[in-house]
Amino acid sequence: MPFATTRATLSRQWALLRQLPGRSPGLTSSELACRLRDLGFTVSKRTVERDLNDLSLIFPLERNDKSIPYGWHWAAGVVSELRGTTDLLAHLKGEALQAPPGEGIELVARISDPxxxxLREAPLSSDMQLIAHDQGHRLRATVSDGSSLRWWLLSRGDELVxxxxxxxxxxxxxILSNAAAQYLTP
Incomplete structure (x- = not known):
């Protein structure tokens, strides 16, 4: 399988894992396919069903067989630990900060050249803009507002304002002032 196709499949499957709720009754394959399409993936219900069956061999996913159509969700007791893992992987790929269509906040920041x-290789969002100026770049992007955004911003240190x-x-x-104050006092 070519690299681009493999990457697209992995991106779709990670996005699918992030959409799964933590409890029953779960979401149907049709509902999950709609959510993936909203995120920009071209996907059929059958592809989602195949992905879920494949992913359930690796991850603790459960299918609610009590009624048709079946609902998929994370197994009880492992949700927060594994969902945190998918969030970390999304951070590494730069996807965790992407806001769903029609949602999010507009982030404007001064950033370093590095x-x-x-960010050119792993954009924060589909509408991200980078404008060069004398002391780095100005970043403008619509991102999801939450703890993931704060974690990412704080992890950048002096590379971002x-x-x-x-x-x-x-x-x-x-937050940064309070942290700096703790380093300045013995």
Whole structure:
């Protein structure tokens, strides 16, 4: 299988895993196919069914057989641990911050040249823009607002300064100031 096809399959399957709820009754293959299409994947119900059957051999997924159509969900007791893993992998691929269509916030930030190079290879969103200026780049992207965004922003250290939204800028600034203060006092 060519690399591009393998990568597309893996991306689709990780996105599918992230859509699965943590409890019964779960979501049907049709519902999951619609969610994947909303995320930009061209996928049929049958492809989702094949993916779920394949993924259930590797991950603790359960199928609710009580009624037709069947609902798929994560097995009880393992949800948060494994969903955290899929979130980490999404971070590594740069997908965790992508907002669903019609949702999210517009992030505007000044970023370093090395970070701009990284983001060209793994964009934060489909509408991401990078504009060069004398001291790096200006980043503009619609991203999902939540703990994943804050984790990513804070992990960038001095490579990134949030400009907008103002509330997020203030929040990140306070966290960094408090952290710096702890390093400055004995």
């Amino acid at each position: 970070l701009a190079r990284q 949030v400009e907008q939204p103002a509330q997020l800028r203030e929040e990140i600034g306070k």
